[in-house]
Amino acid sequence: MLNQLYILPILLFSVVIHELAHGWMALKLGDPTAKAMGRLTLNPIPHIDLVGSILVPMFSLFVSGQVFIAWAKPVPVNPLNFSNYRRDDILVSVVGPISNLILAFICTVIFIILGFTGSLFSGSNSVVGQGFDFLLSMFAGGITLNVVLAVFNLIPIPPLDGSHVVAALLPDDMSERYRSLGFYGIFIILILMRWQPFNFLFSTIISALTFPFFTLIHLFF
Numbered sequence: 450m451l452n453q454l455y456i457l458p459i460l461l462f463s464v465v466i467h468e469l470a471h472g473w474m475a476l477k478l479g480d481p482t483a484k485a486m487g488r489l490t491l492n493p494i495p496h497i498d499l500v501g502s503i504l505v506p507m508f509s510l511f512v513s514g515q516v517f518i519a520w521a522k523p524v525p526v527n528p529l530n531f532s533n534y535r536r537d538d539i540l541v542s543v544v545g546p547i548s549n550l551i552l553a554f555i556c557t558v559i560f561i562i563l564g565f566t567g568s569l570f571s572g573s574n575s576v577v578g579q580g581f582d583f584l585l586s587m588f589a590g591g592i593t594l595n596v597v598l599a600v601f602n603l604i605p606i607p608p609l610d611g612s613h614v615v616a617a618l619l620p621d622d623m624s625e626r627y628r629s630l631g632f633y634g635i636f637i638i639l640i641l642m643r644w645q646p647f648n649f650l651f652s653t654i655i656s657a658l659t660f661p662f663f664t665l666i667h668l669f670f
Contacts, residue, residue, distance in 0.1 A: 542614055553593075608632065
């Protein structure tokens with residue numbers, strides 16, 4: 450477990466950026482709710498969800514040695530402030546996963562830079578060498594982690610981001626019934642993640658999306 454702790458800082462940062470992106474896009478589309486409630490900040494404290502940001506990742510790390518799922522507090526959004534509810538709801542929803550894919554690319558670039566600058570220290574027993582090894586592991590893990598966060602949140606089951614996209618495309622009556630799944634959707638997702646065909650599809654998508662990032666790294670090393 451201890452040798453996997455490097456993933457926790459990048460995990461916390463990634464879920465904060467994900468929620469911050471939602472709030473930023475909502476503000477650009479006319480909804481200042483997140484800003485008014487102090488959620489447009491990189492300070493992780495307003496974003497931390499005790500269960501999703503701390504307990505679930507730590508439990509997963511303790512039990513399996515890796516983090517499968519985590520989340521931050523959803524940013525408050527008031528769709529009544531949108532000029533085009535359906536379009537703007539989709540834009541606010543997809544920007545979160547997009548931010549994770551951007552973070553995956555940033556992690557790739559930082560890993561490459563560290564790979565060059567830290568080659569003299571990596572693997573040594575010095576404190577500096579251990580620090581470089583920690584950072585290399587963190588940013589390498591951040592690539593896969595952010596791709597997982599992006600794909601997971603695009604699953605079209607409430608309350609995930611993908612469900613907002615689907616709901617915005619459905620007729621009003623069907624959309625309301627679909628959204629009413631609410632928290633129960635989490636249980637559906639957990640069941641799906643244990644269903645082998647779905648798990649295989651999910652893993653295949655993750656592998657396909659991480660491939661370009663690690664290919665870029667291999668071009669330099």
